[in-house]
Amino acid sequence: MSGVNWPGVWAIFHHEMTRFFRTIMQSLLSPVLSTVLYFVVFGAAIGGRIQSVEGVEYGAFIVPGLMMLTILQQSVSNASFGIYFPKFSGTIYEYLVSPVGWIEVTLGFVGAAATKAVLIALVILLTSFFFVGVHILHPVWMLAFLVLTALGFSLLGFIIGLWAKSFEQLQVVPMMVITPLVFLGGAFYSAEMLPPFWEGVAKLNPVLYLVSGFRWSFFGLADVPVGVSLVAVGLMIAACCAGIRWIFATGWRLRE
Amino acid sequence: MTGIIQIENLSKQYGSGTKALSDVSLTIQEGEIIALLGPNGAGKTTLISIICGLVVPTGGRVLVGGHDIRTDWRAARKLIGLVPQEIALEPFEKVINCVRFTRGLYGEGPDDAYIEQVLRSLALWDKRNAMTRELSGGMKRRVLIAKALSHRPKVLFLDEPTAGVDVALRREMWEVVDQLRRDGVTIILTTHYLEEAEEMADRIGVINHGELLLVKPTADLMGEFGKKTLTIELTAPLAMIPDALSDRGLRLSPDGRSLAYEYDTRAERTGIAHLLGDLAGQGITVRDVSTRQSSLEEVFMSLVAEPRQEVTA
Numbered sequence: 001m002s003g004v005n006w007p008g009v010w011a012i013f014h015h016e017m018t019r020f021f022r023t024i025m026q027s028l029l030s031p032v033l034s035t036v037l038y039f040v041v042f043g044a045a046i047g048g049r050i051q052s053v054e055g056v057e058y059g060a061f062i063v064p065g066l067m068m069l070t071i072l073q074q075s076v077s078n079a080s081f082g083i084y085f086p087k088f089s090g091t092i093y094e095y096l097v098s099p100v101g102w103i104e105v106t107l108g109f110v111g112a113a114a115t116k117a118v119l120i121a122l123v124i125l126l127t128s129f130f131f132v133g134v135h136i137l138h139p140v141w142m143l144a145f146l147v148l149t150a151l152g153f154s155l156l157g158f159i160i161g162l163w164a165k166s167f168e169q170l171q172v173v174p175m176m177v178i179t180p181l182v183f184l185g186g187a188f189y190s191a192e193m194l195p196p197f198w199e200g201v202a203k204l205n206p207v208l209y210l211v212s213g214f215r216w217s218f219f220g221l222a223d224v225p226v227g228v229s230l231v232a233v234g235l236m237i238a239a240c241c242a243g244i245r246w247i248f249a250t251g252w253r254l255r256e
Numbered sequence: 257m258t259g260i261i262q263i264e265n266l267s268k269q270y271g272s273g274t275k276a277l278s279d280v281s282l283t284i285q286e287g288e289i290i291a292l293l294g295p296n297g298a299g300k301t302t303l304i305s306i307i308c309g310l311v312v313p314t315g316g317r318v319l320v321g322g323h324d325i326r327t328d329w330r331a332a333r334k335l336i337g338l339v340p341q342e343i344a345l346e347p348f349e350k351v352i353n354c355v356r357f358t359r360g361l362y363g364e365g366p367d368d369a370y371i372e373q374v375l376r377s378l379a380l381w382d383k384r385n386a387m388t389r390e391l392s393g394g395m396k397r398r399v400l401i402a403k404a405l406s407h408r409p410k411v412l413f414l415d416e417p418t419a420g421v422d423v424a425l426r427r428e429m430w431e432v433v434d435q436l437r438r439d440g441v442t443i444i445l446t447t448h449y450l451e452e453a454e455e456m457a458d459r460i461g462v463i464n465h466g467e468l469l470l471v472k473p474t475a476d477l478m479g480e481f482g483k484k485t486l487t488i489e490l491t492a493p494l495a496m497i498p499d500a501l502s503d504r505g506l507r508l509s510p511d512g513r514s515l516a517y518e519y520d521t522r523a524e525r526t527g528i529a530h531l532l533g534d535l536a537g538q539g540i541t542v543r544d545v546s547t548r549q550s551s552l553e554e555v556f557m558s559l560v561a562e563p564r565q566e567v568t569a
Binding site for chain 2: 003005006007008010011012014015018019022086089090091093094095096097098099100101251255
């Protein structure tokens with residue numbers, strides 16, 4: 001990576017992070033508030049009826065799912081908005097005429113989006129300590145899954161931002177695709193709780209592999225083998241990188 | 257001779273079949289200011305967009321400082337600054353941060369002393385902490401120039417820098433360009449205005465329908481096309497031009513009520529004073545006079561009507 005314009009990467013990263021801190025109420029407090037509501041609804045109301053899942057208290061069981069839900073939503077929305085806004089305001093020309101290529105632009109925007117998502121997820125984890133007792137069995141793997149998932153979905157969000165031609169399109173994929181996948185991906189239940197047919201269907205959902213790996217890092221419980229979860233997130237990162245490289249090479253939705 | 261920019265047989269054809277540029281070749285010397293004139297859709301913006309990396313050419317090549325813009329794009333782009341036609345700024349960012357950001361994109365480390373110098377030279381220092389959305393149109397355009405200069409480019413592209421701005425701001429822009437000229441920056445600007453090109457450029461290139469019709473030193477071009485016409489309204493109509501005035505190149509209007517006299521504004525003596533004196537001497541009384549300069553459209557008409565002139569690139 002000796003040919004990488006690192007000051008260029010830093011300029012983009014710093015610019016994006018500055019925006020995050022400038023809008024701290026919207027960036028940080030809003031997802032935390034939503035998570036508290038999830039704890040109240042799912043943890044207190046439903047948790048009162050479901051005492052434990054596979055030996056883990058229900059309130060604690062949903063913590064990895066809630067963090068994953070936040071990571072996915074925040075990664076996609078931050079990265080997609082980050083690159084869409086310059087397209088909307090016209091400042092995208094700066095990225096196209098300066099000596100930064102797809103690597104620098106991706107590292108800057110995706111790095112910032114993933115950092116923001118990880119920060120918010122960690123704040124949610126801290127918040128959860130006020131509601132339930134959570135013990136993390138593999139903290140290093142937990143961080144690794146957190147960062148890799150944030151990267152994967154920030155890359156996906158980046159592609160959505162490059163593809164979008166309007167704010168409506170920017171919203172449609174996270175709303176219509178990401179959120180349902182998370183809810184159907186075992187964020188609030190174990191896939192083993194489903195009937196065999198639906199368990200098979202659930203395993204077609206890529207998010208299940210991320211939630212499963214992440215939950216394993218907390219409790220040692222997984223719907224699918226951890227190695228499969230790692231391969232899933234690795235494949236996602238590789239596919240997204242290839243897509244972004246193609247977009248920059250062809251100028252699709254960038255130089256039109 | 258090798259210039260800081262060498263354009264060789266550059267072409268651009270869009271997928272729709274529209275030919276935006278046809279076989280354009282041009283060499284621009286370091287420190288030169290060249291104005292590209294042409295009507296809307298002539299290919300001016302396409303040309304500079306290709307050089308800057310916004311548009312991919314379909315043929316030919318461009319070297320900037322000896323670096324190919326496609327194969328050695330990082331080195332080529334480091335030498336270039338672009339001020340786009342449309343004002344595009346991050347609305348919720350401070351002026352100084354906008355300039356710092358652009359400097360970073362070009363791979364340069366922080367240099368607040370230089371950024372202060374740039375902002376002061378553009379009369380923006382007092383506004384350094386203002387959000388860009390709070391600035392006037394003229395100030396926003398100057399911020400774009402500051403951003404383009406943030407990494408000390410050797411070549412600056414100004415895409416219609418005075419489009420839609422008032423007369424005072426246009427003058428202000430000309431002063432900025434003049435300062436850059438003194439600093440040795442090579443400037444390529446596109447404009448609709450002949451007057452603007454005349455004021456700033458060392459050479460003028462005329463583009464139409466994607467073809468570079470000619471490139472000439474400004475003085476030569478203005479000598480050829482920069483004529484002014486003095487129209488003299490007469491109190492009483494004339495049947496014909498008196499013999500005593502036949503060598504003045506006067507044209508009598510069909511109704512005999514006005515005379516047209518073409519002169520070169522650059523000439524030491526325009527001959528207007530003598531002409532008016534001679535008219536009085538002939539007993540011809542003048543009701544009114546007015547002048548009109550050849551418009552860019554007329555220049556284009558002349559160029560299109562005449563056989564294609566050789567490009568002196």
